[in-house]
Amino acid sequence: MAERLILFLGDDPDGPLHWLQLDQAERVLERGVLVGDEALPAELTASPATGLAAGTRVLLAKARVPTRSRQKLLQALPYAMEDQLADDVDTLHFALGQRDTEGAWGVAVVERDWLDRWQQRLAELGITLQRLIPETLCLPLASDHWCALLHAGQAVVRTGQQAGFAADHETLAVLLDAALEEAGEDAPQEIRLLHAGALPEDLDDTALPLQPEALQAPRDWLAAHSRDPHAINLLQGDYANNRIDRSLLRPWAAVAALFVAWMVLLSGSLVLEQRQLRAELAALDAAVLETLREVFPQATDVRQARDRLQTRLGQLEAGDGPDHGDGLLETLRLIGPILRQDEAITLSGMSWRGGNLEIELQGDSLQQIDRLSRQLNAANGISAEVRSASSGNEAVQGRLLVRRSSS
Structure with a gap:
């Protein structure tokens, strides 16, 4: 008073x-x-x-x-x-x-x-x-x-x-x-x-x-x-x-102080939650990149490969293809271990259409491309065929069509 x-x-x-x-x-x-x-x-x-x-x-x-x-x-x-x-x-x-x-x-x-x-x-x-x-x-x-x-x-x-x-x-x-x-x-x-x-x-x-x-x-x-x-x-x-008569406001001062303190605590909690979500997002992003590296160890630009993959998945989720993205992920899961076995072959590109995965490869010889095709065909759940292969001055370019088999 x-x-x-x-x-x-x-x-x-x-x-x-x-x-x-x-x-x-x-x-x-x-x-x-x-x-x-x-x-x-x-x-x-x-x-x-x-x-x-x-x-x-x-x-x-x-x-x-x-x-x-x-x-x-x-x-x-x-x-x-x-x-x-x-x-x-x-x-x-x-x-x-x-x-x-x-x-x-x-x-x-x-x-x-x-x-x-x-x-x-x-x-x-x-x-x-x-x-x-x-x-x-x-x-x-x-x-x-x-x-x-x-x-x-x-x-x-x-x-x-x-x-x-x-x-x-x-x-x-x-x-x-x-x-x-x-x-x-x-x-x-x-x-x-x-x-x-x-x-x-x-x-x-x-x-x-x-x-x-x-x-x-x-x-x-x-x-x-x-x-x-x-x-x-x-x-x-x-x-x-x-x-304003301040004496009328004085009984509410304690309530106002509690409200301000609550707002400060809430703001701090939201900031901490935001930081936690950012950390989880960063960890998830790192996990995606690591998965791409495991599947495509020969890729020279993993981030670009990830962006292309996300773009394509978005197209598939919008209705471009009967599998809506699930077939692509399963196909990648099946061929990933086989691609990792041959370090001489480099993945240079890929495309997904109508349930078929077309991958572009670079190798030292036509035999490497052919051998990879046979290894893919020998795996359960997928089949592969060489669509094209050409020999340049320094490397061999190959294109394989990979699809999931019914067996």
Whole structure:
């Protein structure tokens, strides 16, 4: 929980601006008051700022609107409450709270002019509020009593989760009695009365017993209780603040850290798996080359022979030949050992068509080509015939047709 800046937006936007800085334990680090165009210390403007709106400037009410759409609700609120308000609804700002168990929405109403003037002053000070809540809703909430705070000549009273009112000292007793009568069976058993000075004399006649408690620093006390999750944030609609409240994100920091760690581990696992696959592919490639060398030890370019073989197999798999590649592999397996026996003969080429393998050879003599043909014919499962043989200046060129026999 970071240090927080609390600003008290009083009744007069041109009047004194009281402020407090709280530490992580909600203890006051610094306090001050700005008059006129005085500015805050520069280091304080970086702290998350919460504004407490004067209770006398905020009307807390309830509204019943027959819709669950928040957008339609905000549009209908001014007209649904028009009969309850003395001012023109176009001059007022409506902030929506929560819905109670009876279906009524909590609503906070404030004058636009007052809010505009405060926002302009804060902007000139380089301050952007993250939240602006009524000071009335900073009072503690209990089921068996109401809470009232008297300070600076004013009184604020919290009567419910999102309900309360403000008054001056002279009218407090009258308004308390009216609120108790309106509450009926839901009226509290007593009123907790926090005060920073002498109590008004007419409070002794209040219908409920009072439990007075003296406070030395009411603003410090309000600031320390300004985190109530039920408090209505006035910064909605036209006054919404689009900046992200980091304190709201903080509870998710651990989840985000775990997600990042998981992504790092997953990425590392994928990299290792990719490396392993590359190694397996390289080993497989080496095994293919070794097999080709065993079958064709006289070949001068084994990689080229492999490429030609793969190309041809692709053609066969596409339908070029009745055996679709299986006959070629079996034929090569059968003739490979025989070709290896005679190192004087060199394989210079081959072709596969219609189940027949034609191989081109080079040797020292025609007898070598003929002998190889006889050896192939003597082997089980294959037959061979010399298609052509010619003698050149330095070597003999021969062509053999090899096919698998039915025996």
